[in-house]
Amino acid sequence: MSRFTLPRDLYHGKGALETLKTLKGKRAIVCVGGGSMKRGGFLDRALAYLKEAGMETKVIEGIESDPSVETVMNGAAVMQEFQPDWIVAMGGGSPIDAAKAMWIKYEYPETTFADMCKVFGLPKLRTKARFCAISSTSGTATEVTAFSIITDYQKGIKYPIADFEITPDIAIVDPDLVHTMPQKLTAHTGMDAMTHAIEAYVSTAHSAYADALAIHAIELIQANLVKSYNGDMEARDIMHDAQCLAGMAFSNALLGIVHSMAHKTGAAFADYGAHIIHGAANAMYLPKVIKFNSKDPAALKRYGVIADYMHLGGKSDEEKVDLLIAYLRKMNDDLNIPHSINHYGPKGLPEEKGFVPEEVFLERVERIAADAILDACTGSNPRQPSQEEMVKLLKCCYYDTEVDF
Numbered sequence: 001m002s003r004f005t006l007p008r009d010l011y012h013g014k015g016a017l018e019t020l021k022t023l024k025g026k027r028a029i030v031c032v033g034g035g036s037m038k039r040g041g042f043l044d045r046a047l048a049y050l051k052e053a054g055m056e057t058k059v060i061e062g063i064e065s066d067p068s069v070e071t072v073m074n075g076a077a078v079m080q081e082f083q084p085d086w087i088v089a090m091g092g093g094s095p096i097d098a099a100k101a102m103w104i105k106y107e108y109p110e111t112t113f114a115d116m117c118k119v120f121g122l123p124k125l126r127t128k129a130r131f132c133a134i135s136s137t138s139g140t141a142t143e144v145t146a147f148s149i150i151t152d153y154q155k156g157i158k159y160p161i162a163d164f165e166i167t168p169d170i171a172i173v174d175p176d177l178v179h180t181m182p183q184k185l186t187a188h189t190g191m192d193a194m195t196h197a198i199e200a201y202v203s204t205a206h207s208a209y210a211d212a213l214a215i216h217a218i219e220l221i222q223a224n225l226v227k228s229y230n231g232d233m234e235a236r237d238i239m240h241d242a243q244c245l246a247g248m249a250f251s252n253a254l255l256g257i258v259h260s261m262a263h264k265t266g267a268a269f270a271d272y273g274a275h276i277i278h279g280a281a282n283a284m285y286l287p288k289v290i291k292f293n294s295k296d297p298a299a300l301k302r303y304g305v306i307a308d309y310m311h312l313g314g315k316s317d318e319e320k321v322d323l324l325i326a327y328l329r330k331m332n333d334d335l336n337i338p339h340s341i342n343h344y345g346p347k348g349l350p351e352e353k354g355f356v357p358e359e360v361f362l363e364r365v366e367r368i369a370a371d372a373i374l375d376a377c378t379g380s381n382p383r384q385p386s387q388e389e390m391v392k393l394l395k396c397c398y399y400d401t402e403v404d405f
Contacts (some may be wrong), residue, residue: 076105093140139189142245188279
């Protein structure tokens with residue numbers, strides 16, 4: 001038996017933010033990130049709608065990109081004091097992910113971060129509050145998923161929290177919120193969405209329900225991401241829906257080792273002054289992982305189906321895989337995303353010499369590989385890598401060399 005879970009309600013289209021007027025409750029806490037929601041006037045609008053609904057409000061702001069365990073614990077303490085019956089998270093993946101983890105700690109104060117990371121092991125939520133997520137980027141789809149990514153900076157590792165309990169009750173997908181996305185963010189979040197859809201489709205947990213969402217998301221992303229990157233606002237609106245479809249797919253079909261590797265490399269070199277941004281990591285690693293996974297006959301066939309829906313040509317499934325890889329690499333070029341870690345600059349753009357020194361990468365790759373194998377996303381990958389294979393795969397991602405194993 002399998003399960004398929006989505007938010008109870010999803011409000012989409014221009015003006016969907018007004019849905020906040022209809023929430024029933026006494027107190028709402030609003031979680032936001034670095035300031036884009038405030039600068040764009042969306043935070044003030046949200047607070048006004050909640051006030052119109054008769055609720056007292058409090059704001060937790062300044063949630064950083066790649067939120068930390070400490071941010072989660074501090075936010076949960078604020079919730080304990082305020083006692084909200086609605087948690088409203090607005091912004092990109094980071095504030096929504098942080099708010100999900102705060103929600104767990106708020107409802108169960110004795111819960112540790114290690115407890116949260118037990119895959120599908122959370123107790124029942126909604127004993128104190130319900131959750132509304134409002135996305136302002138077109139990639140993470142955390143507004144509809146059972147996932148949250150929190151970083152333990154002491155270990156330099158991003159940990160996924162995975163449980164259907166943290167699927168939001170209400171998702172608001174309003175394209176007005178994404179019109180101010182910077183170009184680089186548009187690129188990185190868009191390739192995150194493409195990775196979600198492709199990994200969901202080839203996952204060992206795929207289903208007819210998730211497949212339909214994944215394939216349509218891939219078609220929409222293929223047709224609209226580069227246009228959105230280049231400033232086409234109609235394409236930007238479509239991408240906001242596409243990433244949400246991809247999120248619905250992977251929240252139920254799960255992911256694979258592209259995400260395992262992205263989680264474990266993201267903060268692994270933070271002591272050298274930067275992170276490997278999640279969407280960019282996915283974009284770099286996806287072609288390599290497709291080649292690795294294509295040694296599995298079932299995955300090979302499903303990648304061939306993806307290539308067919310994308311109208312890439314090719315007679316054999318092997319040809320179709322190579323055409324799919326070439327297409328994704330061309331997308332990375334069009335979106336100004338590097339192909340490899342050794343050319344990944346500190347701002348997430350291609351550079352002749354990346355910010356991760358070769359000797360440091362080689363010194364850490366064994367540990368990163370071991371951590372990636374233990375990541376929650378690895379179990380549903382169609383081909384299970386050994387430690388040696390994961391090390392080789394990570395080296396291919398560092399040097400941009402062919403995957404021939």
